[in-house]
Amino acid sequence: MLRAEHLSKRYRQGEKEVVALLGFTYAFPKGATAVVGPSGSGKTTLLNLLAGFDLPSEGGVYLDNLPLHQLPEDERARVRLEYMGFVFQQWNLIPTLTAWENVAFPLLLVGRPRKERQERAFALLERVGLAHRLHHLPSRLSGGEQQRVALARALALDPPVLFADEPTGNLDAESREQVATLLFEAGKERTLILVTHDLELARRAGHILHLKGGRLVREETPKAKG
Amino acid sequence: MELFLLVLRNLLARPVRSLLTLLGVLVATASMVLFLSFGEGLRRALFQELSRVGPAIQVVPEGAEGFVFGALPEIPPETLKALEEAGKALGVRALVPTLFLARGGFDPATSFFFQGLPQGVGPDLLYPGVKAKEGRLRPTEGGAVVGGKVAKRSQLSLGSPLRLSPQVSLKVVGILEESGGLADNLIFVPLAPLQRVLGTENFSAILVALNPGQKAEAVARALEEAVPGLKAQTTGDVMRFAERALRISDLVRFGISLVALVVGGLLVANTVMMSVYERTREFGVMRALGARRGFIFRLVVLEALLLALLGGTLGLALGGAVSFAINLYTLDQVGLALSAVTPRLSLFALLVALLLGLVAGLLPAYHASRIPVVEALGRV
Numbered sequence: 245m246l247r248a249e250h251l252s253k254r255y256r257q258g259e260k261e262v263v264a265l266l267g268f269t270y271a272f273p274k275g276a277t278a279v280v281g282p283s284g285s286g287k288t289t290l291l292n293l294l295a296g297f298d299l300p301s302e303g304g305v306y307l308d309n310l311p312l313h314q315l316p317e318d319e320r321a322r323v324r325l326e327y328m329g330f331v332f333q334q335w336n337l338i339p340t341l342t343a344w345e346n347v348a349f350p351l352l353l354v355g356r357p358r359k360e361r362q363e364r365a366f367a368l369l370e371r372v373g374l375a376h377r378l379h380h381l382p383s384r385l386s387g388g389e390q391q392r393v394a395l396a397r398a399l400a401l402d403p404p405v406l407f408a409d410e411p412t413g414n415l416d417a418e419s420r421e422q423v424a425t426l427l428f429e430a431g432k433e434r435t436l437i438l439v440t441h442d443l444e445l446a447r448r449a450g451h452i453l454h455l456k457g458g459r460l461v462r463e464e465t466p467k468a469k470g
Numbered sequence: 471m472e473l474f475l476l477v478l479r480n481l482l483a484r485p486v487r488s489l490l491t492l493l494g495v496l497v498a499t500a501s502m503v504l505f506l507s508f509g510e511g512l513r514r515a516l517f518q519e520l521s522r523v524g525p526a527i528q529v530v531p532e533g534a535e536g537f538v539f540g541a542l543p544e545i546p547p548e549t550l551k552a553l554e555e556a557g558k559a560l561g562v563r564a565l566v567p568t569l570f571l572a573r574g575g576f577d578p579a580t581s582f583f584f585q586g587l588p589q590g591v592g593p594d595l596l597y598p599g600v601k602a603k604e605g606r607l608r609p610t611e612g613g614a615v616v617g618g619k620v621a622k623r624s625q626l627s628l629g630s631p632l633r634l635s636p637q638v639s640l641k642v643v644g645i646l647e648e649s650g651g652l653a654d655n656l657i658f659v660p661l662a663p664l665q666r667v668l669g670t671e672n673f674s675a676i677l678v679a680l681n682p683g684q685k686a687e688a689v690a691r692a693l694e695e696a697v698p699g700l701k702a703q704t705t706g707d708v709m710r711f712a713e714r715a716l717r718i719s720d721l722v723r724f725g726i727s728l729v730a731l732v733v734g735g736l737l738v739a740n741t742v743m744m745s746v747y748e749r750t751r752e753f754g755v756m757r758a759l760g761a762r763r764g765f766i767f768r769l770v771v772l773e774a775l776l777l778a779l780l781g782g783t784l785g786l787a788l789g790g791a792v793s794f795a796i797n798l799y800t801l802d803q804v805g806l807a808l809s810a811v812t813p814r815l816s817l818f819a820l821l822v823a824l825l826l827g828l829v830a831g832l833l834p835a836y837h838a839s840r841i842p843v844v845e846a847l848g849r850v
C-alpha cells in the first residue's frame with residue numbers, strides 16, 4: 245500500500261517561495277483514486293513525490309512501510325521498476341523502439357531474456373487491442389494507440405501501483421474512452437493513482453481527491469458504478 | 471548486447487549526422503595511420519637493409535653518428551693513415567675510405583646517390599652478393615658502376631655519360647644485377663672525381679671489414695681509443711641510433727595527426743551532446759520507468775564509442791589502402807616499401823579510436839545521467 249504523510253513541497257524562486265503542496269496525508273487503497281484540481285493546484289507535484297521522481301521538502305512517502313523518500317536516487321529507480329507503472333500525458337514512448345520493444349523495455353531493465361520479453365510484450369499488446377501494431381514505431385501510431393502501448397508497458401512487470409498523469413488529455417473522444425476503459429480495468433487489482441482535471445473521468449474512480457492551492461481540500465467517494 | 475542495439479537504433483535514426491561524424495573520425499584515423507605507417511615502413515626497410523650491409527664497422531666523425539649516407543666529408547687523410555695503422559695492429563681485413571654525394575630532389579626518380587670507392591675496391595666488398603649484370607663490377611678511373619634499379623629508372627646503359635658536375639663527368643662501365651638491397655639504388659664511382667666535385671681531400675666515412683672471428687664491438691672500441699675524435703659504430707649501434715631517431719619522428723608525426731584526432735573527437739562529442747539534448751525527455755521516461763543513472767550513462771558512452779570505433783576501423787582500412795598504393799609507387803621507384811601498416815600500428819589506431827570515443831562520450835554521458843528526472847520529464 246502507498247501512503248503519504250504530511251507531504252509538502254516548496255520551490256524557491258529567487259526571493260519568494262512557492263508552496264506547491266502542503267501537508268498532504270493520505271493512504272491510497274487498492275483500486276482507482278483520482279486526483280483532481282485546477283491547474284497549478286499541485287497534482288503533478290504530488291505524483292512526482294509519490295513516484296520518487298522528486299523528494300519532498302517535508303513529510304514522507306511509504307510503500308508498504310518502505311520510506312521511499314529516504315532512498316537514494318538509484319534505489320528509488322529500482323522501486324519504480326519493480327512496484328510502479330506509469331502512463332504520462334504524451335511523449336511516453338521511446339521513439340527509436342517499436343511498440344513491442346517499448347512494452348518490453350522494463351523487462352529489459354530487469355534482465356529478462358529476449359524470448360520471454362517478446363512473448364510478454366505480444367500478449368500485453370494483444371490485451372490492449374494492438375496485436376496488429378507490434379512492429380510499428382511510435383511515430384506511426386495514433387495518439388490513442390500510443391497511450392495504449394504506454395499502458396501495456398506500465399503493466400509489463402505487473403506492478404502493484406499504477407500512475408497516470410492526464411492519460412487521456414490529448415485524445416479524441418473515442419480513443420479517450422478506449423484508454424479509460426483499459427486503464428480502469430488494469431486498476432481494479434492494483435492501486436491506480438489517476439491525475440486529471442477531467443471530472444467525468446475522475447467519477448469512474450472509487451475515490452476522488454480534490455486539491456486546491458497545494459492542499460487536499462476534499463475527499464469524495466462516488467457511488468460504485470458498473 | 472541489448473544496450474548496443476538501442477544505441478545502434480539511435481545512430482541509425484539520425485543517419486546523416488551519424489555518417490558525417492563517422493567520416494570525421496575516419497579521416498582523422500586514416501591520416502594518423504598513414505603518418506605513422508611511414509615510420510613503420512622506414513623501420514622495416516632500414517633493418518632489412520642494415521642486416522644485409524656488409525661492413526661491420528663504420529667510422530665517422532664524432533657527433534655525426536647515424537647513417538653514413540648523411541655524413542659530411544670531414545675525415546682528413548691523416549686520420550685515415552692513423553686509422554689504417556690502428557687497423558693493421560688489430561688485424562682487420564680491410565679499411566675502405568668512402569665518400570657520399572646526393573644529387574637531385576625529393577622524387578626518388580630523379581635522385582642519384584653516388585658512393586666513392588678507392589681504387590681496386592668494388593661494391594661486392596661492402597654489399598655482399600652483388601654481381602655485375604653487364605660490364606665491370608668495379609669502378610675504373612673515369613668509369614662508374616651503376617645499381618640495377620638506377621640503371622633501369624634512368625635508362626642507363628654501358629657507355630652512357632654521367633655528369634657529377636659541370637666539370638666532372640664519367641661513363642657507365644658496369645651495371646649491377648638487382649639484388650633487392652641498398653646497392654640497387656647507388657652509383658659507385660672512384661673517390662678522386664667525387665673529391666674533386668666536393669672540393670675536398672677528406673672522406674665521409676671509413677668502412678671496416680673484419681676477419682672471421684673478430685668481434686665488431688671490441689674492434690670498434692679499440693679503434694675509437696687509438697684515433698680520438700672518431701666514432702666507430704657497429705651495425706648494432708646504427709640500429710639503436712635508428713630506433714631512437716625513428717621513435718622521435720614517430721612522436722612528431724603522431725603529434726601532427728593529433729590535431730586531426732582532436733577534431734574528430736570534438737565531432738563525436740558534439741554529435742553525442744546534441745543527441746543527449748534532443749533525447750532529454752526520452753531519458754526522463756527511461757528513468758521514470760526505473761532505469762538507473764548508470765544505464766543512461768552507458769547508453770551515451772556506448773554511442774560515442776560505437777561512432778569512434780566504427781570510424782576508426784574504416785579509417786584504418788582507408789589508411790591501409792592508401793599505404794598500399796604508396797608502396798606500389800615507391801617499390802617501383804626505389805625498391806623500398808616506404809609505408810607499412812603493421813599489426814601493432816593497427817592495434818594502436820583502434821586503441822586511439824576507442825580512447826577518443828571514450829573521452830568524447832564521458833562528458834555528454836555524465837550530463838545525461840545527471841539530469842533530474844522531474845526536469846527531464848518536463849513539466850506537463
Ligand SMILES: Nc1ncnc2c1ncn2[C@@H]1O[C@H](COP(=O)(O)OP(=O)(O)O)[C@@H](O)[C@H]1O
Nearest residue numbers: 255262263264282283284285286287288289290
Ligand atoms: N520546478 C518548479 N519550480 C517552481 N515552481 C514550481 C515547480 N513545479 C511546480 N511549481 C509550482 O507549483 C505549483 C503546483 O504545480 P503542479 O504540481 O504542476 O500543478 P498541477 O499539476 O496541478 O497543474 C504551481 O504553482 C507551479 O507553478
Ligand SMILES: [Mg+2]
Nearest residue numbers: 287288289850
Ligand atoms: Mg500537472
